[in-house]
Structures are given as C-alpha cells and as structure tokens.
Amino acid sequence: MYRFLLTPRWITLHIVVLLIIPAFVFLGQWQFGRFEERSADSDRVTANIEAPPVALSQLAVPGQRVEDDDRFRTVTVTGTYDAEGALVVRRRPQEGRPGFYVLTPLVFGDKQAVLVNRGWVKAGPSADAPPDVPAPTTGQVTVTGRLRLSETEESSGLRERAGLPPGQVLLIDPERIGKALPYQLVGGFVELTEQQPAAATAPEPVPAPDVGSGGGLNLAYGVQWWLFIAFAIAAWILLIRREVAERKASAAPESVAVSLRDT
Template sequence: MYRFLLTPRWIALHVVVLLVIPAFVLLGQWQFGRFEERSANSERVTANLAAPPVPVESLAGPAVKEDDRYRAVTASGSYDAAQGLLVRRRPQEGRPGFYVLTPLVLADGRAVLVNRGWVKAGATADTPPEVPPPPTGQVTVTGRLRLSETEESSGIRERPGLPAGQVLLIDLDAIGKRLPYELLGGYVDLTEQRPGGGPAPEPVPAPDVGAGGGLNLAYGVQWWLFIGVAVGGWALLIRREAADRRAGAARPDGGEAGEPEETSAHTG
C-alpha cells in the first residue's frame, strides 16, 4: 500500500522535507543566539546607565572596552573651543543637524572629546549652524562614555572635501592627529555640566535599550514551530494518499477513488 512513497514525485517531496527540517533548525538556533546576544547587551547597557559615575580616566585609556559602553563618567577641565568640531548627518527627532564636539583638557594635559549636544542644520547645506559656545574656565562634566566610531560600527561612509571644522565620523584616532595634546580613547555624551547656565546645544537622548531581543526569541520559536508544520503536513499527505488508494482498491471495479464508473449498457 505504501509503495507509492518510492515514486519520483514522492521521493522529491521527501528530499524537500529533509532539507527544510535542518534549515529551520539552524534558523531557529541563529535567532536564539541573537536573542542571547541582544539580551546580554541590553542588560549590560542598562547596568552601565544606572551605575554611579566614575572618573573618565579610569575607563578611557588608549581605548574603551566594549563592556564599558554608556558607562556614566565624570571629567574636570577646561574646554578648548578653538579645536571644536561639528559632526555632520546626525538627525535628532527627525530633524537634520550636527553634533557639537569640543575637547575638554584635563589637569594632566590630556583631553577627552565631549559631545556637548545637538544643533539644527542651517537653512542650506552650506549654511553653518548656530553653535552655542562652551563655558569658559574650569567645568566638571558628567556623561555617557562612548566608543570611537568606524564606518562599520556607524554605517556612515567617510569622505573628503568637508567644510573646515566638520567631520562625518567621531573617529578618535583621526581627530586626535589634528590636536596638540593626547586624546583619550573614548568620548563622552554630555548629560550634566557644572557650572551650567547659558545657551547650550540640545542634549543627546539616552540610548534605546529596547526589548533585549524579544523579537528574536519569538522568531526562533516560530522557526521551530515550522518544523512541526512541515513534518505534520508531510505525514498528512502520506495518510491521505494511502487512504485514497485503499478506497480505490475497495471499489468493485478496482478504480481509483473519484474516477467515474463506466456504464455497462448503452442506449440504442
């Protein structure tokens, strides 16, 4: 009764099912891996945002560790407004604009780059934006520690020919080569400044921690459910084919189910 499973049509179906099952297993495992990775990242960033601030020098040496992203840090020094930069193509709340970068020179002579916030773009692409100057004298800043940007990490392609004092990437190695002092390996998104007062760029919003990979978990479960659908559908088709063949064998004329019976008499 089940010899039909060895026909070319059914062998092709078996091959498809045998290929689909491991593919769905691998896709599910990949989504579960992404869930674990994003959940760990979400927990790490959430903990860093909630941690008490520490001196930036303790974390931002030649480079910043991945685990220290968004860690609250403090720094004291004086702004070097003459070496300030604008970072192009940084929209905020759907509005085009720039980040305002200003080196903060520390007591030991080194400096940390501070993202003082966001300013809206000028009326045209060639119009310089209005940038509030940094405060003079000694200041203490608190902010979120960030890693140096690359084309791969930011998705932004660097290009030459930008207006003076503007960059596309917060690439600390490249920016540090232009400065007369050593630059720490991480930069700071400003959240608080003392003394404050006076006009200032708009603060950069805190990162969206998100759901921690909840969608990846749902997709992983979905892919594995598809395995049951594929196997169940395959088994259902086999049972239906076998049932049809049994019904056909049980007919008086031995025909297949659903075939019309031939008439035994003809009208004259």
C-alpha cells in the same frame, strides 16, 4: 498501499522535507544565539547607565581604546573647553530632524583632553551651511556623561570622505581628530548628560540609548522557525494520509465490481 512513497515525485518531497528540518533547526538556533547576545548586551548597557559615576581616568586614557564592556558607563571629568578645537558631526538626525552633534574638546591634566558631545543642533539651510551652535561655557567645568566608543566606518555605517566644510566631520574618531590638536585625546568620547556650572545656552541633549527588548524579537523568530519544523512534518504526514485515503477510495469501487462478478 504505501508503495507510492517510493515514486520519484514522493522521493523528491521526502528529500525537501529532510532538508527543510535541519535548515529550520539551524535558523532557530541562530536566532536563539542572537537573543542571548542582545539580552546580555542590553543588561550590560542598562547596568552601566544606572551605575554610579566614576572618574573618566579610570576607564579611558590616551592611546588606548575604550573597552566594549564600559560602553555607556557614566563618567565625570573636570577641565576647560577648547572652543577653537570644536567641531560639528554631520548626518546625525534626532527625532526625525536632520542635524549635527556638537563636539568640543575638554582639556584637563597635562595636555590631555576628551571629546565631549555637548548635544544636538538642527541643520542649516543646506548640508554645507554651518549650523547655529551655542558657545561652550568658559572657565573650568565638570562634565558628567555617558562614555562612548570611538566611531568607525564599520560600527557607524558611515563612510569618511574628504572635502567636508571646515569644522565638520562624519565620524567621532578621537585618533583621527586628535592629529590636528596640540594635546592627546583619550580613547572614546563622552556624551554629555550634565554640566556644572550649567551652560547659559546649550545644544539639545542626546537621548539615552534605547536598550529595547533585549533581543525579544530574536526569541520570537527562533520559536517561529522551530514551529515551522512542526508544520512541515505535519504537512508531510497529512499529504501522505490524504494520498492513502484517495487510493483507498479509488480502490473500493474496483473491489465492489470484482465481488459482483464473482457472485
């Protein structure tokens, strides 16, 4: 009754099922791994945002990159804005609106500075037109903000290009930007959340990062792939049982006919 399982058509089906099962196991494990990574990253970012502020100098110094574990840590720094070194960062939409980030060096200590993202402004009538940017506060200020990593083409998905209008950049890259400045920039930059004294007029604040569900979708996808394994096995067994039932049904009339002839 089960010899049909060794026919070429069924052998092909067996091979397909045996290939599908390990493939789905691998895809499920990969999604579970992504879930663990994203959950850990979400927890770290949340903890950094909620942690008490620390001095910028504890986490970022000239010539050294900001550690990944310190992303979005709240820091404070006191200095004076260099309005002449200010830049705007292209291709920074906010709430679905095209615009720019306003980037201004804050000078402190002995010829050191940090790039401060003071916020967002809407785009002008064209991409190359300079946007309206509120002037930075004059005199000494204390900035509190989220510490961010330097941007690269890989991390941002943006490609640097030459020929931009004066005062515009595509990436917040302190190493590259600092080559045109008379002081050293620390690694990373600060995303402003508070300033004392407060500015009379200021760009729109940059929203806090959305830590999301911590990889919840990856967990759901992992479970889904493993459910597909059960479905594949169940379908395989169901096809075999249906084939057996059909063969028994087709064999029954022949058995009746043989019995009638014998009688």
